[in-house]
Amino acid sequence: MNDKGILIIISGPSGAGKGTVVEQLKKDDSYMLSISATTREPRNNEKNGVHYFFKTMEEFQNMIDNNKLLEYACFCGNYYGTPIDYVNENIRNNKVVILEIEVQGALKVKEIYPEAVLIFLTPPNMEELEKRLLGRATETPEKIELRLKRAKEEFDIIDKYDYIVINDSVEKAACDINCIVKSEKMKACRNLNLKHILKGDN
Numbered sequence: 001m002n003d004k005g006i007l008i009i010i011s012g013p014s015g016a017g018k019g020t021v022v023e024q025l026k027k028d029d030s031y032m033l034s035i036s037a038t039t040r041e042p043r044n045n046e047k048n049g050v051h052y053f054f055k056t057m058e059e060f061q062n063m064i065d066n067n068k069l070l071e072y073a074c075f076c077g078n079y080y081g082t083p084i085d086y087v088n089e090n091i092r093n094n095k096v097v098i099l100e101i102e103v104q105g106a107l108k109v110k111e112i113y114p115e116a117v118l119i120f121l122t123p124p125n126m127e128e129l130e131k132r133l134l135g136r137a138t139e140t141p142e143k144i145e146l147r148l149k150r151a152k153e154e155f156d157i158i159d160k161y162d163y164i165v166i167n168d169s170v171e172k173a174a175c176d177i178n179c180i181v182k183s184e185k186m187k188a189c190r191n192l193n194l195k196h197i198l199k200g201d202n
């Protein structure tokens with residue numbers, strides 16, 4: 001069966017628990033997380049090159065001008081983008097490459113890579129989302145308000161996604177994503193080479 005690289009995109013509102021679910025997936029070393037570039041200020045616990053590549057607006061613009069980004073988008077006043085080389089290299093190495101990006105970027109990637117799998121990760125409801133964002137306390141109340149507003153806009157386009165995963169337990173959400181990846185790899189359109197093998201063609 002197909003063991004070629006695959007690109008999966010995990011989107012979902014701030015506070016959906018994308019980071020935690022991705023950490024769980026990465027325990028399997030076939031999963032590789034692409035590290036994005038951003039113009040956002042680092043949070044207290046964040047390290048350059050680990051959580052993000054933190055850039056000035058000028059550096060970010062340079063990356064755009066030199067075609068170093070697969071996609072980029074502005075989210076709540078900051079720019080975020082996916083470095084293209086890492087994605088291409090890991091797909092070539094037959095990895096499951098994860099992009100943890102917001103919806104505008106996800107839709108752009110789907111245009112470039114139609115075979116990319118779009119997964120929307122969401123908490124069970126808005127109350128839970130609010131509770132998680134407030135509990136995390138990494139943003140000012142104004143920024144939390146902005147992110148909640150943005151979450152509602154993102155819910156409006158979930159029909160563009162291939163799968164919706166509800167994150168009410170990290171282990172279960174990671175397990176659901178594993179099942180998605182497994183089934184995607186078994187899709188007939190990803191295994192057309194089998195046709196010749198099964199027919200016994202030389």
Ligand code: 5GP
Pocket residue numbers: 011012013014036037040071072073075080081082083100101102103104105106
């Ligand atoms: P945060 O500031 O909470 O780290 O991220 C804000 C949003 O930006 C999240 O929805 C996150 O998934 C998204 N994001 C992170 N990296 C990228 C990227 O490279 N491209 C795009 N389009 N969105 C990103």
